[in-house]
Amino acid sequence: MNVEQLTRTAQAMVAAGKGILAIDESTGTIKKRLDLIGLESTEDHRRAYREMLLSTPDLGQHISGAILFDETLRQTTSSGQRFVDLMKNAGIIPGIKVDKGAQKLAGHPGEMVTEGLDGLRDRLAEYAKLGAGFAKWRAVIKIDDSAPTSACVDSNAHALARYAALCQEADIVPIVEPEVLMNGSHDLDSSYEVTEATLKSLFSALYDQGVLLEGTILKASMVISGDECDEQASVPEVAEATLQCLYNAVPAATAGVVFLSGGQSEIVATQHLDAMNSVGPHPWPLSFSYGRALQHGALMKWGEDIENNVAAAQAILAHRARCNGLAATGQYDESVEAA
Numbered sequence: 118m119n120v121e122q123l124t125r126t127a128q129a130m131v132a133a134g135k136g137i138l139a140i141d142e143s144t145g146t147i148k149k150r151l152d153l154i155g156l157e158s159t160e161d162h163r164r165a166y167r168e169m170l171l172s173t174p175d176l177g178q179h180i181s182g183a184i185l186f187d188e189t190l191r192q193t194t195s196s197g198q199r200f201v202d203l204m205k206n207a208g209i210i211p212g213i214k215v216d217k218g219a220q221k222l223a224g225h226p227g228e229m230v231t232e233g234l235d236g237l238r239d240r241l242a243e244y245a246k247l248g249a250g251f252a253k254w255r256a257v258i259k260i261d262d263s264a265p266t267s268a269c270v271d272s273n274a275h276a277l278a279r280y281a282a283l284c285q286e287a288d289i290v291p292i293v294e295p296e297v298l299m300n301g302s303h304d305l306d307s308s309y310e311v312t313e314a315t316l317k318s319l320f321s322a323l324y325d326q327g328v329l330l331e332g333t334i335l336k337a338s339m340v341i342s343g344d345e346c347d348e349q350a351s352v353p354e355v356a357e358a359t360l361q362c363l364y365n366a367v368p369a370a371t372a373g374v375v376f377l378s379g380g381q382s383e384i385v386a387t388q389h390l391d392a393m394n395s396v397g398p399h400p401w402p403l404s405f406s407y408g409r410a411l412q413h414g415a416l417m418k419w420g421e422d423i424e425n426n427v428a429a430a431q432a433i434l435a436h437r438a439r440c441n442g443l444a445a446t447g448q449y450d451e452s453v454e455a456a
């Protein structure tokens with residue numbers, strides 16, 4: 118384990134005013150996204166879409182790294198350049214999703230555990246050779262009347278910690294992502310309680326496995342009302358609850374915290390991040406690792422005419438990256454959004 122390299126990479130991922138572009142949709146998930154624009158999910162279309170995103174001019178100004186799916190890490194652009202090289206030239210660190218997805222947790226109907234540890238050491242060694250500087254593993258925790266159980270929370274935390282230790286052995290920075298889903302009718306307090314318990318279980322497991330926190334990035338879900346809850350918490354309430362939760366559960370040595378968007382609209386995701394960074398300083402940089410909240414507008418614009426709307430779609434992505442980059446330092450406001 119190269120402590121210096123891991124620490125340097127982790128710090129670069131959360132450098133001031135920068136965050137992560139999550140474009141690591143699995144083959145099943147990217148199909149759902151391309152269905153939105155009526156485009157068949159062929160390898161060429163997936164390449165064209167991701168090439169449009171990654172070749173956005175000056176993307177590296179506010180994007181420190183991008184998480185790829187296995188296919189993209191191995192792929193070349195339409196002109197034959199490896200995506201990894203395109204990214205490195207733009208100052209963007211290549212990352213790789215390494216989990217194999219969430220599967221049903223035996224004995225716990227409705228709950229999931231993320232798989233992918235078998236053979237992971239060898240896959241990570243190959244990913245490091247292919248140019249990956251960091252990796253991602255996502256666990257899924259849902260809230261309802263009977264969930265989550267401690268079996269679900271602790272099994273996922275254990276898998277996340279074993280994944281993180283294997284990453285660091287390969288000098289790859291682990292992003293640990295225990296996503297507490299915002300789907301459901303639960304309120305802000307339930308979201309707080311489950312998110313705090315999940316993070317405490319995760320950091321206990323990371324400690325047990327000897328994971329270097331200075332070389333680890335937490336990808337957290339915000340403490341937020343369920344999307345079907347009658348009472349929706351305001352932006353300041355979400356920011357305050359999320360900060361309180363992180364302060365109670367995330368050790369200060371952790372290199373950084375980046376948020377997923379999880380189904381929030383683009384602008385609300387930016388507002389939440391900005392509200393958290395408008396107060397502080399905090400023990401860790403707080404930034405973004407958005408998927409939908411960075412891509413959605415660009416996807417829809419590109420889908421209107423995939424030949425001729427490349428620049429227009431890229432401008433939408435660049436704008437969201439800039440807005441979120443400013444939110445990562447608490448400098449976002451309506452005039453930035455309108456610009």
Ligand code: 13P
Nearest residue numbers: 139377378379407408409
């Ligand atoms: P969303 O921001 O769309 O939730 O995606 C982030 C991500 O990488 C989920 O694993």
